[in-house]
Amino acid sequence: MLSLSNIDVAATLEKFKERGVPVGFLVPTETGLKKSIMDAHEGLRRFFLKQNLHDYDKQLKGTENKKEIRTLLIHQDKVLDTKTSLYRPNSKNGDPRVWVYNLKKFASSGDLIALCVFEDSLIAINCTRTDLRTLFDESNRLFCQWFPIKSKDISEDARELLEMLSDISARQFIPTMRRGDTGVGFTLESLLGIEANSSKAPDFRGIELKTSRARKQTNKQTTVFSQVPNWSMSNLKGSKDILDKHGRFNPQKERRQLFHEISCIKPNSYGLQLALQDNNDTLAQIYVPDPLNQNKKEKDVIWMMDKLVERVEEKHKETMWIAAETKGKGASEEFWYKSVTHTTGTDSAVLPILLESGAMTVHYLIRETPTGGAKDQGYLFKLAAKHLPTLFANITHYDLYP
Structure with missing residues (x-):
């Protein structure tokens, strides 16, 4: 639940909006970190669908139908190349699940995790422990490569x-x-x-x-x-x-x-x-x-x-x-x-x-x-x-x- 976040979700969202970066959020719980599992809530599912990354409604149940996506996990000034799994278990009506591998090494219960889509990959950012101003700055060539600053046209x-x-x-x-x-x-x-x-x-x-x-x-x-x-x-x-x-x-x-x-x-x-x-x-x-x-x-x-x-x-x-x-x-x-x-x-x-x-x-x-x-x-x-x-x-x- 996003309400469990240890930082202001709306204020963090506004920073991504100002930078022009579409984003979805997760907040891991203590139980989720121990079991390496999180619910893919409706907002996140809608975000993945809108970004043409994944459609849970078309995904069959079972681990054999799990989808793994390359993920770059950003924590403070470190970047880890890992994966994120998207799947629907056979139990519990196949409720959509998501898990970022190695997340428990870089996040605690209540940390706000942002997920952004770059091409066919995910960028996962621990917003609680990362200075977003520095990350979003024009001098950050890597982030600008992922998400260039776009000019705006009007009708x-x-x-x-x-x-x-x-x-x-x-x-x-x-x-x-x-x-x-x-x-x-x-x-x-x-x-x-x-x-x-x-x-x-x-x-x-x-x-x-x-x-x-x-x-x-x-x-x-x-x-x-x-x-x-x-x-x-x-x-x-x-x-x-x-x-x-x-x-x-x-x-x-x-x-x-x-x-x-x-x-x-x-x-x-x-x-x-x-x-x-x-x-x-x-x-x-x-x-x-x-x-x-x-x-x-x-x-x-x-x-x-x-x-x-x-x-x-x-x-x-x-x-x-x-x-x-x-x-x-x-x-x-x-x-x-x-x-x-x-x-x-x-x-x-x-x-x-x-x-x-x-x-x-x-x-x-x-x-x-x-x-x-x-x-x-x-x-x-x-x-x-x-x-x-x-x-x-x-x-x-x-x-x-x-």
């Missing part, structure tokens, strides 16, 4: 949009066209000639726009996508069931409601927590009635990881994340759109990592209707702005106005 539509945003930025502070939190996005889209709508389709010629106030960007979370649970596979069959079980009465609003953030790290004040299960194939929202008894858990709803990956890929094939400096409040608020982060492509293997590390959380926004029913405002998957680069394959930052 004509993206270039035109950047020019339009630069023109808007040159106007500096612009009065809001709508009061409240949504004013910053509504005003920009109005200036770009985009009509407000509830469609899930991208905003500008296939490019999604996400606008936020710069002063809140570092710590405030951004909604990346929304996805309802798989009700047919869940114990609770809808928002009404969730509200009935976990909602609490709000005397000011005179209604029951459930407005809460939920993460994989620990149960919130309502006893709700996320958990990656079935080798990361599913994400569950569980209920822990007694904080002192973590063994007693109730599974409320689940999401299939494939569906979550599909949703984020659909939503953010190409996105411009615009930051605006603000002044004033309410109807007198003004925006100066000053910078853009342009992202293209998503890294599907990263989603389970962000969830398990607590960098991405789920937000319930459910309230009781006057007739006693339940109304939800979406099941929102949110990510802090500082972690956004980790989710995408390519990212470029632009200052719109000097």
